[in-house]
Amino acid sequence: MYLIRAIPIAKSMGKDSLTYFSKEAFTPGNITTISVRNREISAIIQSVEPLSSEHRADIKSLPFIVKKIGESNEQPFFLPEFTRSIEHTARYFATSQGALYHALTPQSILDNRALVVAPHTTPSTHHESHHSVIFQSDNDTRIAHYKMLIREEFAKKQSVFMLVPTAHEALYYQSLFEKGIEQHVYALHGSLTKKETLRLWNAIITSSHPVLVIATGLFLSIPRHWSTIIIEREHSRHYKMSQRPHLDMRTIAEALAQEMKALCIMSDNMLRIETLHRYEQGELQELAEPRWRNIAAATSTLIDMQSYNKEKKDFVIISDELKALLQKNTSTNRHLFIYVARRGSGSQTICRDCGTTVLCNNCSAPVVHHTDFFLCHTCGTKRVVEDTCTTCGGWRLEIYGVGIEKVIKEINTIVGNHNVFRIDADTTPTRKKILAVIDEFNNTPGSILVGTDMALLYLNSPIEHVAVASLDSQFSIPDFRIKEKIFHTLLRLRSIASHELLIQTRYATLPLWDKAVKGNLIDFYREELLLRKKYHYPPACTLIKISYTGSPALVRTEMQHLKSVLQEWDVSIFPAFIEMKRGMFTMHASIRIARSSWPDPQLHSILRSLPLGYDISVDPENLL
Numbered sequence: 001m002y003l004i005r006a007i008p009i010a011k012s013m014g015k016d017s018l019t020y021f022s023k024e025a026f027t028p029g030n031i032t033t034i035s036v037r038n039r040e041i042s043a044i045i046q047s048v049e050p051l052s053s054e055h056r057a058d059i060k061s062l063p064f065i066v067k068k069i070g071e072s073n074e075q076p077f078f079l080p081e082f083t084r085s086i087e088h089t090a091r092y093f094a095t096s097q098g099a100l101y102h103a104l105t106p107q108s109i110l111d112n113r114a115l116v117v118a119p120h121t122t123p124s125t126h127h128e129s130h131h132s133v134i135f136q137s138d139n140d141t142r143i144a145h146y147k148m149l150i151r152e153e154f155a156k157k158q159s160v161f162m163l164v165p166t167a168h169e170a171l172y173y174q175s176l177f178e179k180g181i182e183q184h185v186y187a188l189h190g191s192l193t194k195k196e197t198l199r200l201w202n203a204i205i206t207s208s209h210p211v212l213v214i215a216t217g218l219f220l221s222i223p224r225h226w227s228t229i230i231i232e233r234e235h236s237r238h239y240k241m242s243q244r245p246h247l248d249m250r251t252i253a254e255a256l257a258q259e260m261k262a263l264c265i266m267s268d269n270m271l272r273i274e275t276l277h278r279y280e281q282g283e284l285q286e287l288a289e290p291r292w293r294n295i296a297a298a299t300s301t302l303i304d305m306q307s308y309n310k311e312k313k314d315f316v317i318i319s320d321e322l323k324a325l326l327q328k329n330t331s332t333n334r335h336l337f338i339y340v341a342r343r344g345s346g347s348q349t350i351c352r353d354c355g356t357t358v359l360c361n362n363c364s365a366p367v368v369h370h371t372d373f374f375l376c377h378t379c380g381t382k383r384v385v386e387d388t389c390t391t392c393g394g395w396r397l398e399i400y401g402v403g404i405e406k407v408i409k410e411i412n413t414i415v416g417n418h419n420v421f422r423i424d425a426d427t428t429p430t431r432k433k434i435l436a437v438i439d440e441f442n443n444t445p446g447s448i449l450v451g452t453d454m455a456l457l458y459l460n461s462p463i464e465h466v467a468v469a470s471l472d473s474q475f476s477i478p479d480f481r482i483k484e485k486i487f488h489t490l491l492r493l494r495s496i497a498s499h500e501l502l503i504q505t506r507y508a509t510l511p512l513w514d515k516a517v518k519g520n521l522i523d524f525y526r527e528e529l530l531l532r533k534k535y536h537y538p539p540a541c542t543l544i545k546i547s548y549t550g551s552p553a554l555v556r557t558e559m560q561h562l563k564s565v566l567q568e569w570d571v572s573i574f575p576a577f578i579e580m581k582r583g584m585f586t587m588h589a590s591i592r593i594a595r596s597s598w599p600d601p602q603l604h605s606i607l608r609s610l611p612l613g614y615d616i617s618v619d620p621e622n623l624l
Contacts (some may be wrong), residue, residue, distance in 0.1 A: 001021060001022075001023060001051045002021065002022050002023070002025050002026070002048050002049060002051060003019060003020075003021055003048075003050075003051050004019070004020045004021065004022050004026060004045060004047075004048055004049075004050040004069050005018070005019055005020075005045075005046045005048075005049075006018055006019075006020060006032060006034055006043035006044065006045055006046060006069065006443040007016045007043055007044045007046050007096075007097050007098045007101065008034060008036055008041055008042075008043045008098045008197070008498060009041060009042045009043055009044060009098050009101040009102045009105070010036070010041055010098050010099070010242060011099055011103075011245070012099070012244060012612055013036075013096055013098050013099070013103050015096075016096050016097060016098070017046050018034065018036070018043070019213050019347045020034060020069035021051070021069065021274065022069045023147055023489045025048055025050070026045045026069075027045065027047055027048070027075070027076060028045050028046060028047060028048060029045060029076030029077065029078060029080065029083060030044070030045045030075070030076055030077060031043070031044055031045075031046065031077040031110070031113050031534075032044075032045060032069055032107055033069075034069060034555070036575060038589055039563075042110040042111075042113070043098075044077070044078070044083075044101060044499065045393055046100075053197065056598065059113060063542070064074060065490045066124065075111065076117060077083070077116075077223070078101075078221060078223060079123075079225070080223075081225075081256065081259035081260045082220070082221055082223070082256060084259045085252065085255040085256040085258070085259045086101065086104075087101045088255050088259075088471060089247070089251060091599045091604060092251065092598070092599055092618060093245060093246065093247055093248075093251075093257065093616075093618050094544075094599070094604055094607040094616050094618055095244075095246075095247075095608075095609060095616070096244040096245075096565040099219070099244065100245065100247065100252070101248055103217075103218070103241065103245060104188075104217065104218065104219075104221045104247075104252065104328070105202075105218070105220055106219070108194035108197045108198060109197065109198065109201055111194075112194070112198055112603070115198060115202075115208055116198070116201065116202060116205075116490055117202050118206075119205035119206065119207070119223040119224065129530055130257055130258040130259075130260070130261045130262060130263075130264070130301050131263065131264070131285055131297070132254055132257065132258075132264040132265075132268050132283075132284050132285070132289065133263065133264070133265055133284060133285045133286055133287040134265075134267075134271055134275060134284050134285075134286055134290060135265050135266065135267040135268075135281050135286075135287040135288060135290075135520075136268065136269070136270060136276075136291055136292075136618055137267075137269075137288065137290070137291045138269060138272050138288035138291065138294065138295070138495070139269065139369075139495060141291075142232075143176055145287075145288075145294065146162075146177065148231065149176065149228065150177060150181075150212055153182055153210060153227055153228060154181070154184070154210045154212075156227070156235060156530055157210055157224075158210055158227035158228070159210045159211045159212070159213070159225065159226055159227065160210075160211075160212050160213070160226060160227065160228045160229075160230065161213050161215070161220075161222060161224075161226040161230070161253075162212065162213070162215070162229075162230040162231045162232055163212045163214065163215065163216070163217065163220070163229065163231050163232065163239075163250070163253045164214060164215070164216060164231065164232050164233065164251060165233055165236035165238035165239050165249075166189075166216065166236075166238050166432060166457060167189035167190060167191045167216065167234065167431070167440075168267055168457055168458060168495070169232070169457075170187040170188065170189045170214050170216060171189075172216050172460055173214045173232065174186075174187035175185075176212070176591075177212060178443045181212070184207070184209055184210065184211050184212060185211070185214070186200055186204055186211060186212070186214070186215075187205070187215065188201075188213060188214070188215035188216070188218075188222075189202060189215065189216045189218070189219075190216060190218050191431070194223065198325055201222060203543040204222060205222065205223050209211050213222070216249070217239065217247070217249030217252065217253070220249065220252055220253060220256060222549045225260060226256075226257070226260055226262050227262055227263065228262055228263045228264075228265065229254075229256065229260075229262050229264050229265070230264075230265045230267060231250050231253050231254070231255040231264065231265065231266045231267060232267050232268070233267075233268055234250060234266045234267055234271050234275060235268045235269075235270065235272050235484075235488055237485070237621055240619075240620075240621050243340050243623075244560065244615060246615075246616070246617035246620070247619070248619055250266070251619075254266075265287055267287075267523050269294065269488075269491050269492075269495065270294070270487070270488065270491060270521050270525075271290075272484075273484060273525065273529060273532065273538075274538055274539040274541060276290075276525055276529075277529060277539040278539070278589070281582060283340040287524070291440075292520075292521045292522035292525075293518075293519055293520065293521065293522075294491055294495075294519030294520075294521055295519060296494040296497065296501070296519055297462075297497070297498050297499075298466065298494065298497035298498060298499050298500050298501045299499075299500055299501070300494065300501045300502075300503070300518075301500075301501070301502050301503070302503050302505065302514075302517055303319045303321050303322070303323065303502065303503065303504045303505070303508075304505070304506075304508035305319060305504050305506045305508075306504060306506040306507070306508065307508075316471070317402050317406060317407060317410045317469070317470075318338060318407070318410045318411070319504055320468055320504055321484050321502060322469070322504065323414055324337075325465055325467060325500065325502055326414050326415050326448065327414070327415065328413065328465075329446060329448065329464070329465050330415050330419075330446045331446075332447075333445035333446045334445070334464040334518050335441065335442070335445075335446075335447055335448075335449070335463050335464055335498070336447075336448045336449070336463070336464070336465040336466070336467065337448075337449045337450075337451065337455070337459065337463045337465070337466050337467070338349070338407065338411070338450045338451075338466075338467045338468075338469050339451065339452075339455075339456070339466070339467070339468045339469065339471070339489075339493060340402065340403065340404040340450060340451070340452060340469050341452065341453070341470055341471050341472075341474050342368070342402065342403040342404065342452070342470065342473055343368060343403055343404055343405075343424050343425060343426055343452060343472050344368035344375065344403040344404070344405055344426075349366075349367065349397055349509055351389035351391065351392060351394050351396060351397055352394070352396035352397070354389060354391050354392040354394060356389055356390075356391040357394070358386070358389075358390075358397065360376035360381050361381065361383065362376065362381040362582060362583065367381075367383075368403065368481040373385060375426075397475055401470075401473050402470035402472075402473070403470075404422065404424050404451075404452060407450055407470065408422060408450050409471045411448060411450065415448070417467050418451065419446055419447040419448060420445050420447070420448045421437050421447060421448065421449045421450070421452035422437070422449075422450050422451065423437055423438070423442060423449065423450075423452070423454055423455040423458075424451060424452045424454055424455075425452070425454060428454070431458075433563070434454070434455070434458050435458065437449070438455075438458055438459070442461070449463075450469075453489070456492050456493075459496050460496075461496070462496055462497070462498040463496050463497060463498065464497075464498050464499040464500070464502070464504075465497070465499060465500050465502075466493050466494075466496060466497035466501045467502040467503070467504070468490075468502070468503040468504055468505070469504055470485060470504065471489070471490075471503075471505065472505055474486050474505055474512075475507060477621075477624075478577065478624065479622040479623075479624060480532070480535070480537045480622070481621065481622060483512060484528060484622050486512065486516075487515070487516055487524055490501065490503070490516035490517075491516065491519070494516075494519060495499070498580040503516075503517070511527065513522070515527075523526070536592055537617065539595065540620060541594060541595060542565040542592070542593050542595050542597075542598040542618065542619065543590060543591075543592055543596070543618075543619060543620060543621075543623075544591040544592075544593065544598075544616065544617070544618050545546045545588055545589070545590050545616075545617045545620040545623060546562060546588065546589040546590075546591070546607075546608075546610075546614055546615065546616050546617075547576070547586060547587070547588050547589075547614070547615040547617070548562070548586070548587055548613060548615070549581075549584045549585065549612070549613075549615075550584060550585065551585060552586075555585050555587050556587070558613065558614075559573050559587050559589060560573075560592060562589055562610075562614070563589070565606060565610075566589075566591065566606065568602075569591050569593070569603065570591070571589050571590070571591055572589065572590045572591075572593065573588070573589045574587065574589075574590075574623075575587050575588075576588055576624065577624035578624075588623060590623055591603070598618075
């Protein structure tokens with residue numbers, strides 16, 4: 001008889017491991033099935049302890065029932081290097097190991113593990129030790145280097161893993177690298193069917209030939225040794241999970257590379273402020289000298305809409321310069337992409353009589369006006385447009401801000417409504433629809449594409465003319481990373497413009513614009529780093545956010561209890577940016593701790609002991 005400790009592979013579980021008994025001596029690392037709260041879930045064997053007759057009697061006297069464990073696969077399911085990286089990163093993110101296994105392994109693989117074949121595991125012998133490097137350069141330079149690196153690693157019989165933030169980028173990079181080696185290049189992402197996921201998983205782990213895997217973080221668990229792990233588009237916010245356990249796939253990929261003694265390449269046009277600071281501090285090396293000046297093919301023009309509107313009685317959305325570009329684009333049969341930061345007609349609707357903002361009836365967030373309805377972009381509630389203010393009964397409801405619908409309406413008055421395409425979450429919610437719109441746009445001479453951030457994820461080919469109709473609303477978001485996000489958006493737009501880039505703004509005096517227009521990365525980094533240090537934001541510290549959601553009275557009680565539990569640390573407690581959502585109230589607590597001190601054993605122990613109602617995020621993207 002054996003006492004088995006197993007880690008449940010589940011998103012939310014109060015305990016790190018559970019105890020069972022078995023007649024078989026399972027091997028640690030094997031996957032089995034356990035019963036938890038009357039449901040069957042997968043679990044990984046953590047330890048196996050033989051039981052003597054007296055220990056069996058002790059088990060029978062326990063105040064809880066030790067259940068029998070199910071059958072296990074014959075060999076360890078995960079590589080030991082991956083298991084060790086899980087142990088390390090679980091401590092860092094103050095969560096259970098089971099939550100990481102759950103987030104990093106496709107459910108279709110766990111459910112069909114009997115169909116998973118034995119892996120071909122040849123350890124990498126290319127590197128004697130791990131080292132992480134940065135690669136900050138333009139897209140073409142990075143892609144050319146990757147092609148050379150892949151050829152070199154294949155010649156040494158070594159495999160390469162490229163981590164990407166989204167499914168679209170997995171498919172995009174596959175198309176760039178597969179020529180001549182199609183049978184050895186695999187793109188893995190969460191949009192695959194269960195059958196296709198299992199087929200590709202088995203093909204990768206059994207191939208005796210080196211492989212290139214381009215995948216999202218869900219597939220970091222695949223049991224294959226890598227000589228190189230590339231974190232491409234390292235700045236992307238899509239690497240950070242918005243839901244529990246709030247993992248950052250970049251951190252996990254670097255930990256895995258360290259365990260495998262693989263080369264870890266952090267790569268982008270411009271890397272995150274935190275990553276550049278680590279490089280500056282000597283924690284990271286360089287693959288090549290980082291480029292601090294972003295060279296663009298297009299000429300850039302900044303339009304000061306603030307002074308522009310002083311000369312006009314009405315609020316101007318499209319400047320004369322953008323009108324001229326619209327007409328030029330049509331007459332020359334070229335293509336024009338116009339970026340708009342917001343969906344709908346405007347960012348908010350306000351009563352001119354009493355100043356009341358029109359809010360969502362469900363979650364109290366400001367609603368956005370669309371053509372004939374109000375839509376809450378927070379919870380998705382839709383309702384008809386009111387004629388009067390619900391507070392004072394006034395008729396003067398006015399839309400403020402610039403949204404994509406308002407921009408398209410203005411464009412149609414200038415060039416007509418033909419050859420004008422649109423990409424946003426309201427009209428193109430799926431990848432298939434987005435690609436169809438882009439294909440029609442590319443094949444229509446003189447066409448205009450208007451899109452939000454969603455469009456930027458899919459625009460990979462050069463476009464002759466690019467314009468920013470409105471980006472100013474982003475500056476009002478109280479997010480300590482917002483300037484960095486805006487700067488990256490502008491760099492992205494510069495990279496796809498081949499002839500002309502035009503930027504409209506009412507904040508033309510802000511230093512950020514000049515740095516973005518000139519592609520001055522070094523000055524932006526230095527200025528942003530000074531601000532982060534001044535106000536004690538990452539990378540000046542490790543930031544931990546703890547959230548609680550429920551009724552207002554319960555939340556306030558729980559957060560005061562939390563503050564008393566964490567009295568040894570400087571804890572700030574504040575309401576969420578949108579306090580009420582779906583009838584539930586949310587508050588946050590933030591803790592700033594020195595980077596060198598995290599994970600702090602005492603603080604980590606307290607955080608792990610908190611009830612599941614507390615939502616913990618280490619290195620959050622924002623404090624909203």
